[in-house]
Amino acid sequence: MDxxxxxxxxxxxxxxxxxxxxxxxxxxxxxxxxxxxxxVGGTNTFVVLMxxxxxxxxxxxxxxxxxxxxxxxxxxxxxxx
Numbered sequence: 001m002d003x004x005x006x007x008x009x010x011x012x013x014x015x016x017x018x019x020x021x022x023x024x025x026x027x028x029x030x031x032x033x034x035x036x037x038x039x040v041g042g043t044n045t046f047v048v049l050m051x052x053x054x055x056x057x058x059x060x061x062x063x064x065x066x067x068x069x070x071x072x073x074x075x076x077x078x079x080x081x
Contacts, residue, residue: 003062010058017051 017024025043034046060066 003064006058007062010061011055014051014053014055014058017054018048021047021051 021044024047028043031043031046034042036042038045057066060069
């Protein structure tokens with residue numbers, strides 16, 4: 001059930017973040033490190049990247065690929081065998 005909710009809430013939330021990026025930027029203001037490292041308009045780019053991360057992350061979690069990725073990459077550090 002939690003995977004279904006992640007898909008139903010996370011994917012539209014990621015899309016909404018990307019769609020309303022200008023309103024979000026006006027609300028939060030300039031993000032200093034984004035402007036420094038991403039150049040002019042870095043805050044807009046940062047908000048779009050966060051929206052994409054939410055969308056892809058919730059999709060990966062709902063399909064089980066996020067758990068497989070974590071298990072294959074860092075799971076060996078936490079194995080008790």
